[in-house]
Amino acid sequence: MGLDNQNSNQIYPIQQHEQSQDFNINQSLRETTKSNITPNDSQKPNGKFGQSWENSNDNTGIFKEEHKQNEKDNLITPYKKQAQNDQPHNDQPPVSKKDVDQPAKPVNPTKKLMKYMKNERWLFFWSTIALVLGNAGQFAVPYYIGLFVDNMKDEKFDDIPSLCYQLVGIIFVIIQQSHNKYIQFSSIAVFYRGMYYSVISEKIARNLRQDLYESLVNKDVEFFDSRKTGDLLSRIGSDTAVIQEGLSTNVSMFLRSFIFIIVSFIFLFILSWQLTLAMIASIMPVILFSVFYGNMMKNAQKHIQDGKAYISTLAEETFSNIRTVKAFATEKEETLRYSKGNDTVYKYGYYKSFWYGIFNFFANFFVFGSMAVIVGLGSKLYQDGEITIGEITAFLFYMMQILMNFMILASVLGSVMSIIGASVKIVEILEYIPKINTSGGNKIEGQIIGEVTIRDVKFHYPTKKDVQVLKGVTIDIKKNRVVALVGPSGCGKSSLISMIERFYDPIEGVVEFDGVDVKTLDPKWYHSQVAIVQQEPVLFSGSIKENIGYGLPEDQVTEETLDWACKQANAYEFIHDKDLFPEGYSTIVGERGVKLSGGQKQRIAIARALIRKPKILLLDEATSALDAESEHQVQKALDELIKSGEQTIIVIAHRLSTIRDADEIIVIRKGEVAERGSHEELLKKGGVYKSLVERQLMSMQLEEK
Numbered sequence: 034m035g036l037d038n039q040n041s042n043q044i045y046p047i048q049q050h051e052q053s054q055d056f057n058i059n060q061s062l063r064e065t066t067k068s069n070i071t072p073n074d075s076q077k078p079n080g081k082f083g084q085s086w087e088n089s090n091d092n093t094g095i096f097k098e099e100h101k102q103n104e105k106d107n108l109i110t111p112y113k114k115q116a117q118n119d120q121p122h123n124d125q126p127p128v129s130k131k132d133v134d135q136p137a138k139p140v141n142p143t144k145k146l147m148k149y150m151k152n153e154r155w156l157f158f159w160s161t162i163a164l165v166l167g168n169a170g171q172f173a174v175p176y177y178i179g180l181f182v183d184n185m186k187d188e189k190f191d192d193i194p195s196l197c198y199q200l201v202g203i204i205f206v207i208i209q210q211s212h213n214k215y216i217q218f219s220s221i222a223v224f225y226r227g228m229y230y231s232v233i234s235e236k237i238a239r240n241l242r243q244d245l246y247e248s249l250v251n252k253d254v255e256f257f258d259s260r261k262t263g264d265l266l267s268r269i270g271s272d273t274a275v276i277q278e279g280l281s282t283n284v285s286m287f288l289r290s291f292i293f294i295i296v297s298f299i300f301l302f303i304l305s306w307q308l309t310l311a312m313i314a315s316i317m318p319v320i321l322f323s324v325f326y327g328n329m330m331k332n333a334q335k336h337i338q339d340g341k342a343y344i345s346t347l348a349e350e351t352f353s354n355i356r357t358v359k360a361f362a363t364e365k366e367e368t369l370r371y372s373k374g375n376d377t378v379y380k381y382g383y384y385k386s387f388w389y390g391i392f393n394f395f396a397n398f399f400v401f402g403s404m405a406v407i408v409g410l411g412s413k414l415y416q417d418g419e420i421t422i423g424e425i426t427a428f429l430f431y432m433m434q435i436l437m438n439f440m441i442l443a444s445v446l447g448s449v450m451s452i453i454g455a456s457v458k459i460v461e462i463l464e465y466i467p468k469i470n471t472s473g474g475n476k477i478e479g480q481i482i483g484e485v486t487i488r489d490v491k492f493h494y495p496t497k498k499d500v501q502v503l504k505g506v507t508i509d510i511k512k513n514r515v516v517a518l519v520g521p522s523g524c525g526k527s528s529l530i531s532m533i534e535r536f537y538d539p540i541e542g543v544v545e546f547d548g549v550d551v552k553t554l555d556p557k558w559y560h561s562q563v564a565i566v567q568q569e570p571v572l573f574s575g576s577i578k579e580n581i582g583y584g585l586p587e588d589q590v591t592e593e594t595l596d597w598a599c600k601q602a603n604a605y606e607f608i609h610d611k612d613l614f615p616e617g618y619s620t621i622v623g624e625r626g627v628k629l630s631g632g633q634k635q636r637i638a639i640a641r642a643l644i645r646k647p648k649i650l651l652l653d654e655a656t657s658a659l660d661a662e663s664e665h666q667v668q669k670a671l672d673e674l675i676k677s678g679e680q681t682i683i684v685i686a687h688r689l690s691t692i693r694d695a696d697e698i699i700v701i702r703k704g705e706v707a708e709r710g711s712h713e714e715l716l717k718k719g720g721v722y723k724s725l726v727e728r729q730l731m732s733m734q735l736e737e738k
């Protein structure tokens with residue numbers, strides 16, 4: 034069979050073996066695997082099988098013990114064991130966080146949260162005023178009780194009614210505005226206090242969610258390589274919800290109790306400094322214990338949030354791969370996997386509740402024990418004539434007030450620490466500085482030529498530093514040329530495309546666009562010049578029109594431009610088939626384009642790339658995930674584009690016809706350029722390319738037999 038006549042033949046590789054250097058994987062294997070077990074890069078099952086969420090930095094001994102216990106209990110470790118068992122499924126090795134995280138400097142989550150709170154300082158100020166006003170009267174109650182007792186003891190009964198009026202006036206903060214006109218401040222203040230604190234929590238949660246989302250979409254590909262979607266969704270959803278709930282009720286309660294305690298202490302000192310010091314000494318163990326307790330609550334909450342993120346990842350992966358779950362009937366296994374994560378979350382919740390109980394017991398013991406101390410010492414001071422019975426009574430009431438608020442403070446402290454625990458990961462994400470920015474940089478002025486130069490590029494993936502994927506690749510691609518990248522699976526073709534697309538930056542060497550280092554270019558502008566069609570087309574859930582015009586200004590997405598791009602992409606006819614798509618461009622494609630066939634999705638993805646009229650078009654095995662008929666449709670579009678010579682095209686292809694039509698073929702082997710030239714030149718040369726083609730043809734002949 035003459036090589037030159039293999040127009041429609043495909044270079045289907047013999048299946049990849051370690052020693053084999055064939056082009057790609059066998060097409061029939063592709064057909065079976067593409068929908069089931071061989072997801073593309075973005076779907077590689079790195080999460081479920083690879084990592085446990087248990088990677089916290091907690092520094093309390095108790096928690097370390099807890100981990101050990103968990104390991105014994107097999108509550109967390111099943112994931113680790115699973116990870117080991119499932120290692121062959123996992124294309125990405127476990128990643129050291131150190132390798133991938135690079136925050137500028139560690140930021141204290143409390144500090145970061147404080148920043149958000151500081152932005153609402155005026156609301157805080159007014160709500161605290163409202164809080165004080167709403168509760169002001171209660172501060173004076175014990176003092177008045179003391180006065181009542183002393184007046185009764187001294188039989189000054191005539192003074193009691195006026196004391197009563199004063200007390201009512203103070204409690205309700207009733208102010209006489211004019212004759213017969215009174216304003217009752219406390220109720221108004223209570224209303225504002227309730228409202229303001231709730232508004233503060235809503236605002237902080239909104240700002241946090243917004244900042245988190247904005248920060249996430251601006252991260253580089255490297256960041257997402259080492260994180261799972263479900264985890265990130267949980268950070269935006271669950272973590273911010275904990276913060277919001279915590280802020281709305283607990284901060285106001287915390288402040289209220291705190292103010293009560295401070296004001297009551299002032300009264301205590303006024304009444305008797307000796308008794309006050311005795312009281313502080315007797316409740317000191319509770320104060321010290323509360324620091325430890327607060328830390329524990331913070332760490333437990335961090336674990337809970339991590340656990341929630343983990344189960345959210347599981348759920349996200351399972352539901353987005355529901356067809357695979359059905360096909361392999363793994364519903365039970367998935368439910369079990371979820372329940373293990375869920376149980377671990379419960380375990381930490383239980384742990385929190387247990388320590389809350391211990392704290393209550395501890396506080397109760399010391400707090401009420403201190404009352405006995407005060408009664409004993411108080412009677413001694415009374416005997417010495419240093420204090421009246423009324424003052425002792427007032428002191429005991431203030432003390433009760435303090436102790437009650439202490440208990441409230443303790444329970445709230447747990448929640449406040451939970452807020453801090455929940456914010457740890459959020460802060461980590463906010464502080465991560467992407468290596469590749471999404472804004473800034475230059476635009477090339479004047480006529481754009483559309484040339485790419487790759488100069489001595491060396492590269493390894495940040496999550497796989499020990500494997501050098503590109504080992505000093507140098508290629509120059511001239512204007513409107515079509516260059517085909519070929520080579521065995523895993524040799525680095527897609528990685529090279531990723532360099533040009535600037536998903537990653539080279540470790541060494543440069544990628545230039547029209548002679549300018551792409552690192553210096555404005556990414557938004559650069560991506561308007563370079564478009565990519567990937568192996569697995571990814572669409573958004575909007576209409577066909579929205580998908581094709583994705584990211585373009587509305588005036589560039591007209592009927593005319595849409596028609597043009599769709600005709601070029603061989604998508605015009607099916608979109609305008611009234612039986613299939615009565616709503617034409619307005620057809621909603623469903624989540625990830627689920628309502629379209631693979632070939633239709635891919636042709637829309639091609640139209641999406643073309644409508645931008647990019648100077649450079651990158652085609653990363655754009656037909657490899659398709660069945661034969663869809664592939665034919667998409668290939669027709671690509672062949673036309675390649676022949677038109679209107680763009681610089683860099684194509685990773687496995688069809689001989691596509692490769693043969695290219696102006697230049699670059700054979701990549703083990704991360705290096707092995708050969709380059711036209712189809713004829715390379716065949717004449719009789720090197721790697723020729724043997725690849727021959728081997729391929731042989732395998733096809735065998736298949737035909």
Ligand SMILES: Nc1ncnc2c1ncn2[C@@H]1O[C@H](COP(=O)(O)OP(=O)(O)OP(=O)(O)O)[C@@H](O)[C@H]1O
Pocket residue numbers: 057074124125258494496497502520521522523524525526527528529
């Ligand atoms: N995101 C990633 N993180 C870590 N390693 C990766 C990543 N993507 C690819 N690799 C690794 O880099 C190497 C080159 O992969 P690349 O996708 O560039 O090969 P390829 O030639 O395009 O293969 P194929 O033809 O099978 O698509 C492979 O060993 C692969 O496992």
